[in-house]
Amino acid sequence: MANLRMFLVFELLMLISTEVWCYQYKVGDLDAWGIPSSANSEVYAKWSKYHNIKIGDSLLFLYPPSQDSVIQVTEESYKSCNLKDPILYMNNGNSLFNITSYGEFYFTSGVAGHCEKKQKLHISVLGGNGTATATAPSYSPTALPEFAPSYPTVFGTIPVSPSSSSSPTLPFPTLVLGFIIVSALQL
Numbered sequence: 001m002a003n004l005r006m007f008l009v010f011e012l013l014m015l016i017s018t019e020v021w022c023y024q025y026k027v028g029d030l031d032a033w034g035i036p037s038s039a040n041s042e043v044y045a046k047w048s049k050y051h052n053i054k055i056g057d058s059l060l061f062l063y064p065p066s067q068d069s070v071i072q073v074t075e076e077s078y079k080s081c082n083l084k085d086p087i088l089y090m091n092n093g094n095s096l097f098n099i100t101s102y103g104e105f106y107f108t109s110g111v112a113g114h115c116e117k118k119q120k121l122h123i124s125v126l127g128g129n130g131t132a133t134a135t136a137p138s139y140s141p142t143a144l145p146e147f148a149p150s151y152p153t154v155f156g157t158i159p160v161s162p163s164s165s166s167s168p169t170l171p172f173p174t175l176v177l178g179f180i181i182v183s184a185l186q187l
Contacts, residue, residue: 022056024096027121033063033070033109035117044121053123058098061107065093069110072097078106078122081115102127 027033028047036043053059061070071086089110090097099105108120 022054022058024058024060025051025053026060026062027107033061033119034068035109035114035119041118044118048121048123051123053099053125055099055101055125058096059107059123061090061095061097063093063095065091067111068093068114070095070097070107071110073106073108075104075106078108078115078120081108081120083108083110083112083115086110099125101125 028043031040031043063070069089069091071083071090072088073082073086076082077084077086088097091110097105097107102125105123105125106120107122108115
C-alpha cells in the first residue's frame with residue numbers, strides 16, 4: 001500500500017511539474033516604450049534578440065497614453081515607417097499583445113516621427129523547426145479566437161527567461177505541494 005501511495009504522489013508531482021510556463025515580457029525591460037536615447041539607439045533591436053518569445057507569451061508596452069501609442073504593422077510598413085493602415089492600434093499606455101501564433105511580428109509607435117527615431121520592434125516567434133512557420137494573423141482585439149490566451153495586465157517584477165540549463169528542476173510551489181501531500185499520506 002505504501003508503494004502505491006508513493007507512486008501516486010510521484011505521478012501527481014510529475015503532472016504538476018509539466019505545466020506550461022508563459023511569460024509576460026515588458027518591452028525594453030527597465031525602459032518604457034519610447035524613443036530610444038542616442039546612447040542606446042538599438043535598444044529594441046537588442047531586446048528582441050535576447051528574448052525567446054513563444055506562443056502563449058505576451059508583450060507589455062508601457063508608455064504615457066497621452067504621449068504615445070503602439071501599432072502592429074506589416075513588414076513593409078515597419079521598414080518604411082508607414083503608419084497608415086496598421087494591423088492593430090493600442091493607445092491605453094498599458095498595452096498587452098498576446099502571442100497566439102508563429103510568425104514575424106512588427107510594432108512601432110503610432111506617433112509620427114517616432115519610428116524614424118528607432119522606436120520600433122520586430123520579433124520572431126519560431127516553430128519547432130526553427131523558422132517562423134506562418135505569418136502572423138491580422139486580429140483585431142475583438143476578433144481573437146476563443147482559444148487565445150489572456151493575461152491580466154499587472155505591474156510587478158519583470159519575468160526572467162527560463163534557464164538554458166538542461167537539468168530539470170521542480171518549481172518551488174510543486175515541491176511544497178509534494179511535501180504537503182506526502183505528509184498527509186503519512187497521517
